[in-house]
């Protein structure tokens with residue numbers, strides 16, 4: 574079972590932080606609640622092997638990002654505002670790979686929003702340079718500490734790579750490619766499954 578870290582609270586942390594409950598804790602919870610939960614919770618071993626992770630998104634507020642763990646990596650789920658989405662087109666000219674042709678993502682994720690549902694952005698929070706985890710810098714322009722022309726995005730503090738709000742890398746960054754998008758599917762409007770898609774990835 575994976576707990577979620579609210580990036581709005583921990584935004585200043587450079588490294589990603591995942592809180593994973595112990596297998597004993599999950600088993601204890603399942604034991605109290607009955608055999609259904611015992612079969613529903615993925616075991617610690619299954620999680621380590623890459624079992625899919627169900628993420629509830631119905632409580633996510635506009636502009637909020639949460640982080641979950643999948644295969645030992647931080648996975649972001651960002652609920653983008655209309656302003657965030659509208660800004661994606663403006664930065665195309667200053668991106669390395671605006672159409673993500675050379676970047677790793679499932680075929681069902683296309684367009685500059687790089688998502689199945691534009692409002693929800695799901696991405697591996699691992700820099701394509703040397704593997705640090707970038708920080709969400711969602712404030713735009715003068716409200717940002719990234720400079721007056723900052724369009725909102727992600728910043729990797731290790732060697733100053735910058736990405737937009739679809740994790741597309743800006744020219745001049747050491748990162749060679751956009752951040753990866755993991756396989757995922759929507760189980761319902763309220764739950765997205767990371768690590769699994771309709772092809773059973």
Ligand code: FES
Pocket residue numbers: 700701702703704705729730731732733734747748
């Ligand atoms: S690891 Fe991100 S810029 Fe180097």
